[in-house]
Amino acid sequence: MKQYEHPPAEAFLLTTILHALSDPYRLSIVQKLAVLQPQPCAPLQGNRPKSSVxxxxxxxxxxxxxxxxVEGVLHMNxxxxxxLESRFPGLLDTILAAAAHSAECQGAE
Amino acid sequence: MKQYEHPPAEAFLLTTILHALSDPYRLSIVQKLAVLQPQPCAPLQGNRPKSSVxxxxxxxxxxxxxxxxVEGVLHMNxxxxxxLESRFPGLLDTILAAAAHSAECQGAE
DNA sequence: CGAATAGTTCGACAATAATCGAACCATTAT
DNA sequence: ATAATGGTTCGATTATTGTCGAACTATTCG
Known part of the structure; x- marks a missing residue:
């Protein structure tokens, strides 16, 4: 059961985080995870081919x-x-709050 | 004395803002403007050719x-x-605070 | 075992974005 | 008028990203 690599919190880069969130589809994934966690990839897929997801x-x-x-067949996210909070306090929450004000991720199924 | 076009606050898009700030050089410009405002482009140029700036x-x-x-010869930023605060409360401040924790813009002169 | 499910990896192609020189424009100073 | 300063615009080049099909891997179920 091979697992993933994840960078340690000390290695987080603000610009990389902002870039990751600057894509509407990725932002919508993060929004949905904020509501229900953890979740496998499939329900967050929304029409895209698996390779894009x-x-x-x-x-x-x-x-x-x-x-x-990885838990069995599912990859739980x-x-x-x-x-994130310890490295960049308030960042994720503030961005999620901003995303909630903003209609831009509606189509980002 | 021709001026610039600026989008109205209602038209701000979160993903566009995050993208703009995901570049280390642009983030460093914003950091410097946060300290001293307004400023012309020249002191924020840092080695880059004028067209890139x-x-x-x-x-x-x-x-x-x-x-x-535009004020005379200078373009004051x-x-x-x-x-920003009214559209996305706390966003800019939180990102600037995060940027201050992060050493990534040092070389972005 | 064989088939189904969930996701990854690879490689190609398309779209976006960054970089930079050269020519240009506007304002101020000489 | 001419020149200097501060910045823009254009166009070409390159680099980074996103998109997607096809083949593959791992786990579970029948």
Whole structure:
């Protein structure tokens, strides 16, 4: 059962995080994870081919936003809330609050 | 004395703002403007050719982060603090605080 | 075992974005 | 008028990203 690599919190880069969240689809994934956690990739897929979904989860993982744990067949994703909070206090919450004000992720199924 | 176009606050898009700030050089410009405002482009140039600097200021303007006002020969830049705050409360401050924790813009001169 | 499910990896292609020189424009100073 | 300063625009080049099909891997179920 091979697992993923995740950067340690000390290695998080603000610009990488901002870049990861600057894509509407990735932002929508993070929004949905914020509501229900953990979740496998499938319900967050929304029409895209699996290879694209996989790519975007990779970007989120490398930025440190998402942790993925393999449990049987499912790859369960969660936000790295606590680590993000300790490294960049308030950042994720503020961005999620801003995203909630903003209609831009509606179509990002 | 031709001026610039700036999007109204209602048109700000979160993903566009995050993208604009995901570049280390642009983030460093915003950090410096946060300290001293307004400023012309020249002192924020840092080795880059003028055409690149102009490009990055454009990205910042289109995202709604920066307002540029022509005053004589100088193009004076300020952050659109109040408008950003009203549209996405806390966003800019939180990102600037995070940037201060992060050593990534040192080399972005 | 064989088939189904969930996701990854690879490689190609398309779209976006960054970089930079050269020519240009506007304002001020000489 | 001419020149200097501060910045833009254009166009070409390169680099980074996103998209997607096809083949593959791992786990579970019948």
């Amino acid at each position: 996989s790519h975007h989860f990779n970007v989120l993982r490398k930025a440190g936003l998402v942790r993925t744990v 969660s936000l790295r809330n606590a680590e | 102009s490009h990055h200021f454009n990205v910042l303007r289109k995202a709604g982060l920066v307002r540029t006002v 300020s952050l659109r603090n109040a408008e």
